[in-house]
Amino acid sequence: MPTAVSDPVVAETPIEPQRKTKAFNSFQIAQTQFDKVAEYLGLDPATRELLRYPLREYQFAIPVRMDDGSVKIFRGFRVQHNDARGPGKGGIRFHPQETIDTVRALSMWMTWKCAVVDIPLGGAKGGVICDPHNLSAREQEQICRGWVRQVARNVGPITDVPAPDVMTNAQHMLWILDEFEHIHGGRFPGFITGKPVGMGGSQGRTEATGYGVVFTLREALKELDLRPENTSASVQGFGNVAQYAIELYQRLGGKVIAVSCWDQADQTSYTYLKREGVNLEQLLSITDRFGGINKEKAKSLGYELLPGDAWLEQNVEILIPAAIENQITGDNVGKIKPSVRIIVEGANGPTTPEADTQIRQRGILLIPDFLANAGGVTCSYFEQVQSNMNYFWEKDEVLGKLDVKMTAAYFAVSELARREKLYMRDAAYAIAIGRVAKACHERGWV
Numbered sequence: 001m002p003t004a005v006s007d008p009v010v011a012e013t014p015i016e017p018q019r020k021t022k023a024f025n026s027f028q029i030a031q032t033q034f035d036k037v038a039e040y041l042g043l044d045p046a047t048r049e050l051l052r053y054p055l056r057e058y059q060f061a062i063p064v065r066m067d068d069g070s071v072k073i074f075r076g077f078r079v080q081h082n083d084a085r086g087p088g089k090g091g092i093r094f095h096p097q098e099t100i101d102t103v104r105a106l107s108m109w110m111t112w113k114c115a116v117v118d119i120p121l122g123g124a125k126g127g128v129i130c131d132p133h134n135l136s137a138r139e140q141e142q143i144c145r146g147w148v149r150q151v152a153r154n155v156g157p158i159t160d161v162p163a164p165d166v167m168t169n170a171q172h173m174l175w176i177l178d179e180f181e182h183i184h185g186g187r188f189p190g191f192i193t194g195k196p197v198g199m200g201g202s203q204g205r206t207e208a209t210g211y212g213v214v215f216t217l218r219e220a221l222k223e224l225d226l227r228p229e230n231t232s233a234s235v236q237g238f239g240n241v242a243q244y245a246i247e248l249y250q251r252l253g254g255k256v257i258a259v260s261c262w263d264q265a266d267q268t269s270y271t272y273l274k275r276e277g278v279n280l281e282q283l284l285s286i287t288d289r290f291g292g293i294n295k296e297k298a299k300s301l302g303y304e305l306l307p308g309d310a311w312l313e314q315n316v317e318i319l320i321p322a323a324i325e326n327q328i329t330g331d332n333v334g335k336i337k338p339s340v341r342i343i344v345e346g347a348n349g350p351t352t353p354e355a356d357t358q359i360r361q362r363g364i365l366l367i368p369d370f371l372a373n374a375g376g377v378t379c380s381y382f383e384q385v386q387s388n389m390n391y392f393w394e395k396d397e398v399l400g401k402l403d404v405k406m407t408a409a410y411f412a413v414s415e416l417a418r419r420e421k422l423y424m425r426d427a428a429y430a431i432a433i434g435r436v437a438k439a440c441h442e443r444g445w446v
């Protein structure tokens with residue numbers, strides 16, 4: 001069982017793709033993506049206007065007495081893009097470069113992500129402009145408590161449910177929950193997800209994203225009439241998502257011949273190749289908690305050390321980018337071998353638009369990020385349900401329900417893609433946006 005990564009309860013939400021350019025505005029990108037699908041779906045002008053912008057936004061000050069006695073004012077945000085299908089869901093990020101537009105975009109992407117897996121939640125996102133590296137634990141606690149004091153009346157188990165995200169973790173969630181419960185005078189574990197197991201967290205959350213990736217992959221293989229035992233895969237990343245994806249794919253009979261990861265000491269990435277198939281347990285025993293493999297030990301275990309992007313150039317049927325954004329680009333997409341039949345995006349935004357166009361032209365089946373890696377948010381939804389009931393399921397039950405949800409979501413997207421001859425990414429957006437638009441219509445909003 002993979003164990004090398006310590007705090008997997010992060011990033012249930014998309015990170016913004018294409019973060020490289022200076023002028024990049026993620027909210028404009030999110031709106032452009034939306035406009036394209038709205039056109040395809042023929043949405044009426046009022047629905048377009050409604051869904052192009054968040055329903056509600058909160059921007060506020062969080063005064064904190066610092067350890068040196070001075071008072072510092074932090075800026076906080078919560079954006080609720082849409083809650084027509086259920087309470088808002090989305091993480092709280094601590095980031096020095098946080099902006100309202102980033103939070104808006106991320107909240108919109110959460111709406112589509114929850115809708116594509118058909119969980120009864122909407123999209124929201126929050127943040128604080130701060131850098132936890134320069135803050136003591138007490139100062140971070142004050143920011144968490146200050147954040148929720150400002151929005152305590154506008155969030156909650158039946159309105160808007162936060163989660164950990166970039167630079168926030170289970171401890172931050174417990175501080176926020178504790179303050180919320182002080183304000184409202186009760187116990188409301190369903191207010192927040194990403195809690196530790198035993199404090200309202202769900203079994204199976206650690207495995208959920210990686211397993212979800214493979215549940216969708218398993219269905220894609222069936223559609224292409226490929227048996228897992230006759231396939232091999234190459235994986236970028238060896239963190240939480242990659243480790244559990246590899247574990248389940250190997251249990252299905254597949255062979256992983258290469259993994260790549262970041263090397264902190266050399267400040268570059270390497271690919272570790274073993275043609276007869278990597279041994280997961282052995283690799284985990286030489287991997288740090290950030291998903292970095294010890295290269296000397298790997299070499300002594302017979303792994304061939306190759307440049308970081310060699311993972312993309314292997315003669316395999318399946319590629320699993322599960323590291324970071326913008327990895328398959330216009331420059332390297334041509335290196336993908338003709339043997340590749342499926343790309344399943346474990347990471348958020350691993351494929352740039354130029355690469356996307358070529359992958360589509362080559363007829364490779366691509367399972368898009370916000371479908372493939374939605375196992376995390378689906379399990380967070382299960383955490384919310386269990387917390388609201390105050391009754392917690394065994395791991396098998398959680399993972400069984402996760403399989404059902406992910407498989408159904410895959411089928412819906414794949415069926416539409418086939419019927420309308422759409423690329424899987426476009427089909428996934430069409431389903432998600434169509435569902436949210438329908439909920440807004442049925443409520444009589446537009």
Ligand code: NAD
Pocket residue numbers: 005008009010011012013014015209236237238239240241242260261262263269270290291292308322323324325346347348373374376377
């Ligand atoms: P992680 O931090 O546990 O692991 C990241 C891995 O990527 C590490 O092995 C690291 O060495 C590797 N990596 C970093 N830069 C690399 C590079 N340039 N080349 C090769 N490898 C590199 O992260 P994670 O939780 O596994 O998340 C991976 C991706 O999946 C991210 O895009 C994240 O946003 C997304 N995601 C994660 C979850 C979740 O529940 N963990 C849910 C949805 C989406």
